[in-house]
Amino acid sequence: MNNQYHTASSNKVTIRHLExxxxxxxxxxxxxxxxxxxxxxxxxxxxxxxxxxLGWSADRIRVIDTDQxxxxxxSQYRDGFQELVTEVSLGHVGIIFGYEVSRLARSNRxxxxxxxxxxxxxxxxxxxxxxxxxxxxxxxxxxGLKGTMSEAxxxxxxxxxxxxxxxxxRRGAYQQPLPTGLVRLPDGTVVKDPDQQIQHxxxxxxxxxxxxxxxxxxxxxxxxxxxxxxxxxCAGRNAGELLWKIPTDSTxxxxxxxxxxxxxxxxxxxxxxxxxxxxxxxxVGRTHRVMxxxxxxxxxxxxxxxxxxxxxxxxxxxRENSTLLMRKKENRRGPARExxxxxxxxxxxxxxxARMAVCxxxxxRYRCDNLERRxxxxxxxxxxxxxxxxxxxxxxFEALRPAQLDALEAVLNQQSTERxxxxxxxxNQLRRAEYEARLAQRQYxxxxxxxRLVAVELEKRWEExxxxxxxxxxxxxxxxxxxxxxxxxxxxxxQFQNLSENLPALWNSGAVxxxxxxxxxxxxxSRVIMxxxxxxxxxxxxxxxxxxxTILLTRPPVFCDRDVSGYEEMVERIHELWQSGVTDDIELxxxxxDEGYHSAxxxxxxxxxxxxxxxxxxxxxxxxxxRNAETVRGYLTVxxxxxxxxxxxxxxxxxxxxxxxxxSYLIRRPQGEGWLIKDxxxxxxxxQKQMNANLHx
Numbered sequence: 001m002n003n004q005y006h007t008a009s010s011n012k013v014t015i016r017h018l019e020x021x022x023x024x025x026x027x028x029x030x031x032x033x034x035x036x037x038x039x040x041x042x043x044x045x046x047x048x049x050x051x052x053x054l055g056w057s058a059d060r061i062r063v064i065d066t067d068q069x070x071x072x073x074x075s076q077y078r079d080g081f082q083e084l085v086t087e088v089s090l091g092h093v094g095i096i097f098g099y100e101v102s103r104l105a106r107s108n109r110x111x112x113x114x115x116x117x118x119x120x121x122x123x124x125x126x127x128x129x130x131x132x133x134x135x136x137x138x139x140x141x142x143x144g145l146k147g148t149m150s151e152a153x154x155x156x157x158x159x160x161x162x163x164x165x166x167x168x169x170r171r172g173a174y175q176q177p178l179p180t181g182l183v184r185l186p187d188g189t190v191v192k193d194p195d196q197q198i199q200h201x202x203x204x205x206x207x208x209x210x211x212x213x214x215x216x217x218x219x220x221x222x223x224x225x226x227x228x229x230x231x232x233x234c235a236g237r238n239a240g241e242l243l244w245k246i247p248t249d250s251t252x253x254x255x256x257x258x259x260x261x262x263x264x265x266x267x268x269x270x271x272x273x274x275x276x277x278x279x280x281x282x283x284v285g286r287t288h289r290v291m292x293x294x295x296x297x298x299x300x301x302x303x304x305x306x307x308x309x310x311x312x313x314x315x316x317x318x319r320e321n322s323t324l325l326m327r328k329k330e331n332r333r334g335p336a337r338e339x340x341x342x343x344x345x346x347x348x349x350x351x352x353x354a355r356m357a358v359c360x361x362x363x364x365r366y367r368c369d370n371l372e373r374r375x376x377x378x379x380x381x382x383x384x385x386x387x388x389x390x391x392x393x394x395x396x397f398e399a400l401r402p403a404q405l406d407a408l409e410a411v412l413n414q415q416s417t418e419r420x421x422x423x424x425x426x427x428n429q430l431r432r433a434e435y436e437a438r439l440a441q442r443q444y445x446x447x448x449x450x451x452r453l454v455a456v457e458l459e460k461r462w463e464e465x466x467x468x469x470x471x472x473x474x475x476x477x478x479x480x481x482x483x484x485x486x487x488x489x490x491x492x493x494x495q496f497q498n499l500s501e502n503l504p505a506l507w508n509s510g511a512v513x514x515x516x517x518x519x520x521x522x523x524x525x526s527r528v529i530m531x532x533x534x535x536x537x538x539x540x541x542x543x544x545x546x547x548x549x550t551i552l553l554t555r556p557p558v559f560c561d562r563d564v565s566g567y568e569e570m571v572e573r574i575h576e577l578w579q580s581g582v583t584d585d586i587e588l589x590x591x592x593x594d595e596g597y598h599s600a601x602x603x604x605x606x607x608x609x610x611x612x613x614x615x616x617x618x619x620x621x622x623x624x625x626x627r628n629a630e631t632v633r634g635y636l637t638v639x640x641x642x643x644x645x646x647x648x649x650x651x652x653x654x655x656x657x658x659x660x661x662x663x664s665y666l667i668r669r670p671q672g673e674g675w676l677i678k679d680x681x682x683x684x685x686x687x688q689k690q691m692n693a694n695l696h697x
Contacts (some may be wrong), residue, residue: 012131013054013095017124020094022051023084027103034069040099041068047097050126073154081110088117095124095131101143102150111147115140169267169296176267179258180232182302192303197428198230199305204421205229205255206306209314211418213519214321215252222247225422226475256318259297263304264309268295278443291315325694340364340514342389342521343528350531350539351380358385366530374485381532388540391554392521392528395542397504399524421602426476433472437465438561536564570597570605574613585610635667635676645687660690 026044028034034041067080075081081104089092096118098104105111118125119134125143126132132139168174175184181202184190192199204227208218222229228244229251245251259266270286271293291297299308306314341364347356349368356366359382366388368380440462447455492547505514512520529541536558542550558564570592579586585607593604631640638656642649654659656675665683667676677683 012124012133016122017094018055018645020059020123021087021092022054022056022095022097023087023093024048024051024061024097025067025079025080025084025104026063026064027067027078028069031069039063044099044103044245047099047126051095051097054131056094071106075105075107075110075262075372081105085114085117088114088121090121093118093121094538095126095128100127100150101146102153106150106154107153108147110146111150111677115143136206164293172265172298172301172687174267176265177234178302180230182260190302193306195230197425197432198242200421200424200428201227201230202255202261204425205252206261206310206314207421209256209317210310213317215249215256215318219247219249219252225425227422236417253318255553256314259311260302262308263300263302264282264308264311264533265298265301266296269511271295315511329517339367342514342517343385343392344518346521346525346528347388348527348529349380350541353529354380356381356383356530360393368378381530383530383532383538387554387556388530388538389395391552392525392542393507394553395550396521396524399544422479426472427481430469430472430476433465437462437469440465571613573597574610578614585614586604631679636679638675641677641687644684645691647691651691654658655687661687 024045024047026041028037045063045065048058048063049063052058064080064084066083067078070078075085084093084096088096096114098103101111105114115125115134117123119140121465122135124133132143134140134143145388165174175188178184178190181193181198182190183193205218205222208221209215212218212221223246227247229247231243231245231251233239233241233243253259259269260400269289271289273287339358339360341358341360343366344358345355347358347366349356349370352368352370354368354370356368359365359367364385365382367382371380440458443457444455444462447458449455507517521565524544525542526545527543529543531539531541533539533553536555538554538556540552540554542552544550564570573592573595574588577591588610589605589607592610597605631637636644638649638652642652646650656666661677661683665678665680667678
């Protein structure tokens with residue numbers, strides 16, 4: 001810098017500026033620059049010498065270098081820049097030194113904020129080209145242009161880097177971290193991990209998920225069998241090591257969701273969402289995107305553990321099993337659980353379309369309260385489960401009959417294949433433990449006995465490996481003592497030859513668990529939409545996986561007979577039969593059942609229901625009519641005679657049993673309808689006289 005320019009710049013420095021502090025701001029954008037570009041750091045620190053040349057003493061100069069390795073595109077992560085802004089706003093800063101504008105800020109928001117504060121509090125800004133006063137128009141204009149160019153430069157650099165990265169991605173030359181089970185050779189070729197146990201465990205995870213259909217069920221299986229998961233660490237103190245860890249839900253989810261196991265190279269599965277970014281938290285803001293939003297997807301790049309079709313089926317199954325709120329709104333079915341409700345996850349409300357919940361009481365019910373929760377309305381429906389399931393299962397069997405499914409091979413080999421996989425896992429684990437124990441022994445034998453410091457440590461490692469080997473041998477022995485896998489007898493094999501005919505009997509025998517029954521139903525049924533048409537009528541619309549649907553009308557049990565459809569017609573029919581001479585309740589119930597009528601809780605009409613209806617309408621039998629009447633066809637009944645004599649009926653019955661009334665005056669009605677007595681004045685006088693005499697006595 002020539003003397004004339006230096007003098008012009010120095011004229012902007014006044015006594016007022018020298019009374020304040022001089023700040024030197026030092027920053028480099030990345031840790032790699034801090035480590036490799038040391039000259040840039042030294043050059044920026046030398047700006048303190050320039051401050052001394054302008055008149056500041058060494059004790060009045062502050063160097064801020066806490067933002068080393070941080071990008072200048074935002075100030076939320078830069079504590080040093082925040083400190084500088086605070087000091088300017090307090091009026092403590094006379095001049096700010098920076099190598100160039102890009103060292104202070106790459107964002108116009110941060111840059112103009114600093115310029116505004118410097119203009120208000122009278123602070124100068126200096127870079128390699130000169131000294132600027134933000135209060136002066138020309139200097140403010142020049143500083144604004146430099147800030148704009150700095151931000152544009154950052155955008156261009158970012159765009160070039162991103163374009164170069166995407167070009168590598170499209171060419172297939174971009175190397176991203178590989179999951180456990182895949183390794184990259186020195187020449188860049190990706191192969192499966194040569195460790196057979198790692199391959200076996202990863203393959204076992206995908207096999208069990210295809211069988212069980214739930215990540216939680218796979219996790220429970222691995223823990224019950226004592227199977228550990230291999231994990232290669234890329235960073236941290238265990239970087240480069242293979243560790244066997246206890247399986248967790250998050251680990252299984254990462255394996256099942258990773259397309260690399262299907263041989264696909266995927267870039268952009270997690271992308272930054274600016275709306276979710278939070279200050280001081282760099283990792284926040286990255287979200288998982290759906291497959292359609294991935295930036296690049298290329299098949300057949302890596303050796304595959306599963307096919308791409310199987311990977312897509314697994315993703316759909318995981319989405320169906322999701323219990324998140326957003327998944328519930330999409331009417332996902334969820335995993336098939338062990339409860340007795342066979343339509344769990346399949347039942348949908350016919351009023352609002354939401355997935356129905358299951359309530360387990362004496363008999364489980366399907367309930368929907370979506371409208372009640374959302375708009376404070378009533379409960380959509382609460383439907384009897386067993387009656388609905390009986391109709392749906394019957395339709396399922398009818399749909400199976402033409403298909404003649406043959407699941408013999410899967411039934412015969414399922415348990416034996418599972419046992420073989422677990423057996424192979426334990427053999428691999430035992431061989432690994434034996435190898436590590438022999439390796440520790442060789443290392444101990446190879447050390448100089450006089451080197452006790454090393455020998456003691458190697459002996460300790462050898463003992464640990466031997467202890468691990470003994471534990472694995474004991475666990476393997478316990479595994480071998482388990483009961484052998486049962487095999488099917490020839491008679492059982494013959495039964496499974498025609499599944500469509502034998503499945504109903506097998507279904508009702510208890511050999512098929514509720515979870516397996518649900519999985520079978522889901523192979524053909526997509527949804528079952530339920531709607532109550534009447535108190536005792538529910539419409540079940542079965543939507544098959546093909547898109548077709550079947551409408552069924554089911555009749556759930558109701559509380560009372562008045563809620564039964566056609567109740568009034570049934571009452572009229574009982575009256576008609578009664579008037580025609582059919583007076584027996586059992587016979588009435590049988591005829592009504594044959595004509596299609598039914599009671600509240602039975603398929604037909606019970607005699608008890610008939611009796612209740614008859615008594616309610618006062619349709620009494622001949623016996624009851626004669627028992628309550630006083631005369632029948634000119635004869636006195638027991639009640640009539642008791643009325644004329646002024647006594648109770650019990651006394652008349654005693655006279656009848658003792659023979660006080662002569663048989664010539666009596667008529668015995670058939671079928672137990674009671675006694676009839678002649679209305680004879682002489683008989684009445686005799687009876688009255690005897691009763692008065694008895695009363696006098």
